Amino acid sequence: xxxxNRNPEIRKDAINNRFVILSPARSRxxxxxxxxxxxxxxxxxxxxxxxxxxxxxxxEHQCAPEIFRVLEDDSMSDWKVRVIExxxxxxxRRIEVKSxxxxxxxxxxxxxxxxxxxxxxxxxxxxxPVHSVHLPDLSPAGVAVVLLAYKKRIxxxxxxxxxxxxxVFKNHGASAGASMSHSHSQILALPVVPTTASARLxxxxxxxxxxxxxxxxxxxKDKLLIDESTHFISIAPFASTFPFExxxxxxxxxxxxxxxxxxxxxxxxxxxxLTLLKLSLQLNDPPYNFMIHTSPLQVTSSQLPxxxxxxxxxxQLSTIGGFEMGxxxxxxxxxxxxAAKILREVEVS
Amino acid sequence: xxxxNRNPEIRKDAINNRFVILSPARSRxxxxxxxxxxxxxxxxxxxxxxxxxxxxxxxEHQCAPEIFRVLEDDSMSDWKVRVIExxxxxxxRRIEVKSxxxxxxxxxxxxxxxxxxxxxxxxxxxxxPVHSVHLPDLSPAGVAVVLLAYKKRIxxxxxxxxxxxxxVFKNHGASAGASMSHSHSQILALPVVPTTASARLxxxxxxxxxxxxxxxxxxxKDKLLIDESTHFISIAPFASTFPFExxxxxxxxxxxxxxxxxxxxxxxxxxxxLTLLKLSLQLNDPPYNFMIHTSPLQVTSSQLPxxxxxxxxxxQLSTIGGFEMGxxxxxxxxxxxxAAKILREVEVS
Ligand SMILES: Nc1ncnc2c1ncn2[C@@H]1O[C@H](COP(=O)(O)OP(=O)(O)O[C@H]2O[C@H](CO)[C@@H](O)[C@H](O)[C@H]2O)[C@@H](O)[C@H]1O
Ligand SMILES: Nc1ncnc2c1ncn2[C@@H]1O[C@H](COP(=O)(O)OP(=O)(O)O[C@H]2O[C@H](CO)[C@@H](O)[C@H](O)[C@H]2O)[C@@H](O)[C@H]1O
Numbered sequence: 001x002x003x004x005n006r007n008p009e010i011r012k013d014a015i016n017n018r019f020v021i022l023s024p025a026r027s028r029x030x031x032x033x034x035x036x037x038x039x040x041x042x043x044x045x046x047x048x049x050x051x052x053x054x055x056x057x058x059x060e061h062q063c064a065p066e067i068f069r070v071l072e073d074d075s076m077s078d079w080k081v082r083v084i085e086x087x088x089x090x091x092x093r094r095i096e097v098k099s100x101x102x103x104x105x106x107x108x109x110x111x112x113x114x115x116x117x118x119x120x121x122x123x124x125x126x127x128x129p130v131h132s133v134h135l136p137d138l139s140p141a142g143v144a145v146v147l148l149a150y151k152k153r154i155x156x157x158x159x160x161x162x163x164x165x166x167x168v169f170k171n172h173g174a175s176a177g178a179s180m181s182h183s184h185s186q187i188l189a190l191p192v193v194p195t196t197a198s199a200r201l202x203x204x205x206x207x208x209x210x211x212x213x214x215x216x217x218x219x220x221k222d223k224l225l226i227d228e229s230t231h232f233i234s235i236a237p238f239a240s241t242f243p244f245e246x247x248x249x250x251x252x253x254x255x256x257x258x259x260x261x262x263x264x265x266x267x268x269x270x271x272x273x274l275t276l277l278k279l280s281l282q283l284n285d286p287p288y289n290f291m292i293h294t295s296p297l298q299v300t301s302s303q304l305p306x307x308x309x310x311x312x313x314x315x316q317l318s319t320i321g322g323f324e325m326g327x328x329x330x331x332x333x334x335x336x337x338x339a340a341k342i343l344r345e346v347e348v349s
Numbered sequence: 350x351x352x353x354n355r356n357p358e359i360r361k362d363a364i365n366n367r368f369v370i371l372s373p374a375r376s377r378x379x380x381x382x383x384x385x386x387x388x389x390x391x392x393x394x395x396x397x398x399x400x401x402x403x404x405x406x407x408x409e410h411q412c413a414p415e416i417f418r419v420l421e422d423d424s425m426s427d428w429k430v431r432v433i434e435x436x437x438x439x440x441x442r443r444i445e446v447k448s449x450x451x452x453x454x455x456x457x458x459x460x461x462x463x464x465x466x467x468x469x470x471x472x473x474x475x476x477x478p479v480h481s482v483h484l485p486d487l488s489p490a491g492v493a494v495v496l497l498a499y500k501k502r503i504x505x506x507x508x509x510x511x512x513x514x515x516x517v518f519k520n521h522g523a524s525a526g527a528s529m530s531h532s533h534s535q536i537l538a539l540p541v542v543p544t545t546a547s548a549r550l551x552x553x554x555x556x557x558x559x560x561x562x563x564x565x566x567x568x569x570k571d572k573l574l575i576d577e578s579t580h581f582i583s584i585a586p587f588a589s590t591f592p593f594e595x596x597x598x599x600x601x602x603x604x605x606x607x608x609x610x611x612x613x614x615x616x617x618x619x620x621x622x623l624t625l626l627k628l629s630l631q632l633n634d635p636p637y638n639f640m641i642h643t644s645p646l647q648v649t650s651s652q653l654p655x656x657x658x659x660x661x662x663x664x665q666l667s668t669i670g671g672f673e674m675g676x677x678x679x680x681x682x683x684x685x686x687x688a689a690k691i692l693r694e695v696e697v698s
Contacts, residue, residue, distance in 0.1 A: 008440055008467025010541060018544045021439050021467060029437035031528040032402065053381065088378035090370050090672075090680045091357055112556045112564060113587055118357025118370060169671025177670025179380040188672055192359060195367045196677035199548075207461045215461060238462055291675030314674065321526025322518025323439075323537055325663065326640030328545035331439045 006335065013239040014215040016196075017203035019329045020239045027333035050131045055182035057129035063087065067123060067153065070145055080142070081149045082126040083187075090188060091120030120189050121157060125149055127183040134172070134183045136276035143269030147260065150187065150292070154258040157189045158297050165190045165197055165296050168257070173287025176316045185290075193296045200293065201307060208306035216308035217253050223337040226278075226344050229271040231264045236336035236343070241314075243334035244283060244343065246275055248311040255307040257294040272311070278346040279315050286315040355684065362588040363564040365545075366552035368678045369588045376682035399480045403436075404531035406478035412436065416472060416502065419494055429491070430498045431475040432536075439537060440469030469538045470506060474498055476532040483521070483532045485625035492618030496609065499536065499641070503607040506538045507646050514539045514546055514645050517606070522636025525665045534639075542645045549642065550656060557655035565657035566602050572686040575627075575693050578620045580613045585685035585692070590663075592683035593632060593692065595624055597660040604656040606643040621660070627695040628664050635664040 008023040054062035057078070064087040069079040095117040127135050127146050135143060150168050157163055170185035171178035193201075207215040219235065226234040226246060234248050248271055250264075260268065279286065291314075295307040324330050357372040403411035406427070413436040418428040444466040476484050476495050484492060499517050506512055519534035520527035542550075556564040568584065575583040575595060583597050597620055599613075609617065628635065640663075644656040673679050 007444055008438075010440075010463075010465050010467055010539075012463040014461025019541055023439045023467060025437050026439055029528055031523075032399075032530055033523040033528065050381075088374050089357075090372045090375055091359075095356055112363025112552075112559070113569070114359075114361040116359050118359055118372060165676075167672055167675050169675050171670040174380075174382040175668060177668045179378055179382065181381055186672065190359075190676075190678070192368055194676035194678040195548075196675065199544075199677075203461075210461070220462070289671035289674055291671050293675065312675070319524060319526040321520040322638035322640050323516055323535065325638055326516050326518050326545065326642065326661070327514075327539075327543035328548075329539070329543040 009335075011239040013237060014207040015204060015219075015237075016200055016239070017206075018199075018239065018241070019327075020241050021329060021331045022240075022333075022335050023331055024333055024335065026331055050182070053131055053180075053182050055124075055126045055180060055184060056131050064124075067156075068149075070149060072129075079129055081128070081145050083149055083153050084124050084126065086122040086124050086186065089122035091118045091122055091190065093119070093121050095119040116191065119162060119191050121163075121187075122189075123153060123187045125153070125185045125187065127185065131182050135170070136273045136280065138269075138273070140266050140270035140273055143273050144262070144265035146185070147265045147268055147272075148262065150185075151258045151260050151265070153187050154256075154294075157187075158258070160189075161298055162191050163189045163297055165193045166294065167194070168292040168294075170288075170290045172289070173316070175319075176287035176289045178287070197293070197296065201296070201303070204306045204308070205303075214253055214306055214308050216249055216310060219249060224340045226340050227271060227274060229267045231267045232271050234271055234275050236340035238336060240332055240334075240336040240339065241330040243317055243332055244279060244315050244339045245332075245336070246279070246313045246339075246343065248272060248275065248313070250309065253305075253308055255295040255299075255304045255309065257292050257309045274348060275313060275343075277348045278343050279313070281348065282342060282346050283315050283317065286317060288313060288315045290314070358684075360588040362586060363556040364553060364568075364586075365549055365588070366555075367548075367588065367590070368676075369590050370678060370680045371589075371682075371684050372680055373682050373684065375680055399531070402480055402529075402531050404473075404475045404529060404533060405480050413473075416505075417498075419498060421478075428478055430477070430494050432498055432502050433473050433475065435471040435473050435535065438471035440467045440471055440539065442468070442470050444468040465540065468511060468540050470512075470536075471538075472502060472536045474502070474534045474536065476534065480531050484519070485622045485629065487618075487622070489615050489619035489622055492622050493611070493614035495534070496614045496617055496621075497611065499534075500607045500609050500614070502536055503643075506536075507607070509538075510647055511540050512538045512646055514542045515643065516543070517641040517643075519637075519639045521638070522665070524668075525636035525638045527636070546642070546645065550645070550652070553655045553657070554652075563602055563655055563657050565598055565659060568598060573689045575689050576620060576623060578616045580616045581620050583620055583624050585689035587685060589681055589683075589685040589688065590679040592666055592681055593628060593664050593688045594681075594685070595628070595662045595688075595692065597621060597624065597662070599658065602654075602657055604644040604648075604653045604658065606641050606658045623697060624662060624692075626697045627692050628662070630697065631691060631695050632664050632666065635666055637662060637664045639663070 006024050012019050064085040067083045070081040072080050154166050167188045204215050224235045232248050237247050291312045294309040355373050361368050399405055413434040416432045419430040421429050503515050516537045553564050573584045581597050586596050640661045643658040
């Protein structure tokens with residue numbers, strides 16, 4: 001990259017309130033390990049149904065119970081998308097709910113520690129019946145079917161008042177944490193608002209208190225815009241934690257992801273597909289994660305003017321180390337304005 | 350592990366105030382990727398000096414400038430430990446210091462964003478002149494030499510009043526982020542207090558406000574203690590983020606790591622060596638990180654009653670995914686009381 005000699009910079013944005021170090025010099029360091037984590041996403045080589053894969057059409061009986069399926073309107077297979085229970089769930093529907101966090105106190109009386117039963121739900125969204133078809137291989141309307149399955153599932157989850165937050169996320173490729181190669185995403189519903197989400201809300205609230213506006217409605221587009229659709233924009237965030245990190249943000253204020261309607265879902269499907277194809281072309285099919293950052297459930301309306309949902313897409317190009325684990329501050333060798341310029345110019349045929 | 354069927358639990362401690370999900374069921378999930386990240390730390394196979402390795406004795410000229418060295422008292426080599434500048438630093442000494450965070454405002458006036466020059470320092474501590482010698486291969490006194498080199502370097506860094514925080518960390522093995530296999534650690538000095546450290550301080554302060562005591566002086570030892578030495582204990586933390594995560598905590602209140610004296614350094618050297626050997630025996634030489642969590646520099650004395658330094662050691666046994674990235678909440682399949690029991694019983698000959 002031409003900006004190799006640019007001085008390092010420390011940045012923080014008004015949304016996550018988290019420092020990052022942008023340091024192009026870091027990209028030049030050598031490695032003496034022979035086998036670096038693969039930069040290719042290690043997607044399963046052979047196509048067609050995989051006898052061993054429980055997510056393939058025909059192997060539905062190998063899966064945990066189905067929650068719902070979206071039917072195929074033509075032939076080929078019975079379903080387009082299935083939402084199923086995770087067979088190895090992190091949280092369980094079968095745990096007793098406690099309405100309040102209980103203070104956990106040992107005989108020796110340690111205050112400040114909290115422990116509560118692992119109540120919640122953990123689902124898998126199978127994005128296609130076909131093993132070799134990945135999310136960006138679908139049409140915008142096909143991606144929309146997946147996006148609307150998230151919405152429908154969140155609406156079902158919302159009904160339970162003990163659930164306070166829902167995290168939708170996708171792992172693609174072994175170095176992005178995936179254990180299954182068949183295209184899928186996950187939905188985890190929690191009885192608490194997790195730390196990163198509450199930190200984000202605090203930061204967005206502070207911005208709102210100071211300016212009277214929503215920080216994501218105000219987001220800087222100038223040199224950071226990548227693409228636009230009717231209802232969404234894609235940008236490289238000002239304080240990107242990872243090289244080529246990309247956010248897809250609704251143009252108009254919207255607090256909860258599940259406010260998405262069918263029209264907007266197709267528009268978003270197109271922009272998500274375009275973004276994933278650009279990252280794949282530019283970065284040689286990298287492993288990646290995406291996360292939908294929404295607002296807590298069961299919120300009071302006073303929270304809504306400052307919360308605004310978005311999708312964060314992160315290609316996984318390297319392994320983090322002790323500095324990031326210790327400080328929560330990421331070292332990113334690529335300035336977001338450079339990443340935005342590169343991604344703006346990628347031609348998708 | 351015998352506790353596979355235990356119900357999941359959500360926990361939070363009084364130090365980091367961060368939720369974790371403990372979920373033994375997760376450890377049973379299969380993977381259909383052929384090449385999982387290696388669990389072995391991929392340490393360089395051959396021993397002796399490596400012609401290519403700039404950290405080996407004899408190759409000092411391939412390194413960035415030396416800051417200081419600790420001399421060898423017998424023969425063998427000129428030095429035991431070298432502290433050098435990082436050749437590809439994340440932050441630079443040569444950037445102009447700004448005394449205050451400047452608000453970063455584009456022409457379009459985005460408030461809340463902060464950008465400051467990447468002033469700071471980034472050093473490498475070479476822990477041995479010999480390529481094949483890793484930190485736990487050294488004697489307790491040998492480990493102490495490394496620990497005292499950290500102390501000395503922090504004392505030098507402290508003199509500059511623009512430096513607000515110092516992160517000492519070690520990456521061992523490619524899957525723990527290391528790019529160099531020769532045993533080393535790093536010291537990064539920052540002009541800001543990073544997010545994780547300020548969140549920890551807020552949480553420890555709250556505990557102190559509520560109880561009048563320091564949360565780490567009060568730390569729960571009951572089922573979580575692993576080992577003890579004269580001045581330190583090792584424990585599995587109540588809200589462990591990773592399987593077999595271990596903390597080494599000074600028994601007596603101490604805010605800053607660099608308060609360590611020579612006696613305590615040898616004692617700590619012994620316990621750190623023991624801990625690393627136990628993790629290596631139990632988990633088959635895993636990649637790992639350790640981080641020294643200290644207190645901000647240039648602090649007022651009112652902060653000191655509630656801050657207490659410790660070392661966090663994390664074996665890297667799996668790759669995190671979108672859930673952890675999105676929420677900051679980690680899913681850990683091993684209950685810390687089980688990890689503590691196992692580590693207590695590992696025999697080191
Ligand atoms: N027959 C079956 N029926 C139903 N479900 C089945 C199934 N077989 C497998 N599953 C589930 O399918 C999911 C596949 O998920 P991913 O490949 O995205 O990553 P995984 O959750 O394993 O872990 C990654 O993501 C999580 C969350 O971010 C991290 O904790 C972890 O470290 C990282 O590797 C697994 O959760 C698994 O339990
Ligand atoms: N000849 C030379 N002289 C002086 N220094 C030299 C040198 N050759 C190499 N170096 C430096 O030596 C260091 C070795 O460090 P590590 O192996 O612990 O991991 P690294 O910092 O590369 O990245 C890991 O740790 C950082 C911080 O956690 C993460 O950002 C990153 O993703 C992860 O891979 C590098 O920082 C490198 O710049």
